[in-house]
Amino acid sequence: MFPLNYALAAVLLSTPAESAEPAEAMDCLATVRPAVRDLALSWEILDPREVRYVLTRSEDFPSDLKLLRRRYADLADAPPLYDCMRFPDRTLINDMLAFNRAYRQHLDNRQALELANAWELREMLLEADRLYQIWDLVRDTRCDYYYVTVRRQALKKLKEMIGDQAYYSGRLPPHVPVWQFARIDR
Numbered sequence: 001m002f003p004l005n006y007a008l009a010a011v012l013l014s015t016p017a018e019s020a021e022p023a024e025a026m027d028c029l030a031t032v033r034p035a036v037r038d039l040a041l042s043w044e045i046l047d048p049r050e051v052r053y054v055l056t057r058s059e060d061f062p063s064d065l066k067l068l069r070r071r072y073a074d075l076a077d078a079p080p081l082y083d084c085m086r087f088p089d090r091t092l093i094n095d096m097l098a099f100n101r102a103y104r105q106h107l108d109n110r111q112a113l114e115l116a117n118a119w120e121l122r123e124m125l126l127e128a129d130r131l132y133q134i135w136d137l138v139r140d141t142r143c144d145y146y147y148v149t150v151r152r153q154a155l156k157k158l159k160e161m162i163g164d165q166a167y168y169s170g171r172l173p174p175h176v177p178v179w180q181f182a183r184i185d186r
Helices: 003-014 023-042 048-052 058-074 081-086 090-113 115-141 148-162 164-169
Strands: none
Touching: 003 023, 003 058, 023 048, 023 058, 081 148, 090 115, 115 148, 148 164
16 A cells, blocks of 8 residues: 555545535545554544445445544544453443442332432432443443444543543442441441
8 A cells, every 4th residue: 555545545534524615625645544444444534334325335435434533523532442440341231230220229119218308319329320320321332232322422421521631530439329338336
């Protein structure tokens, strides 16, 4: 592959998706499909499993390019996929989320019985749900059968939910609001 093809591929991918190139220009650009594919894989805007049907046919090149341009714009500020390796594996996360749901069910049952504490219990339910959303995103990032783009989108949402400082320092909140648990002294 020629370095010029990669430079052209970078320009093609980073151009806004709404740009309209003439059809005859697209026919000429179809020869850089391998470079566009390689670069899209490298930039993590194309999953290796998608290579079988994205950028395979010349007549689909304009629509495939538009798809990749949209992904490039959507994932421009998303963390790289390898960031997910800092988080626990899916099996552990599933156990944590199951505990979160059991705790939420417990709070729901208490809310029906303890009408005097309804407001406080409602706040605890909302906090349990918020923590569930965060850990559900963490689980999505660790889900190997999801496409790279879906996992990176989950990383992006996770970073937005917990904030840059917590994300980059690797400080995830607990999976349940442990600060609400009663302390038992012996």
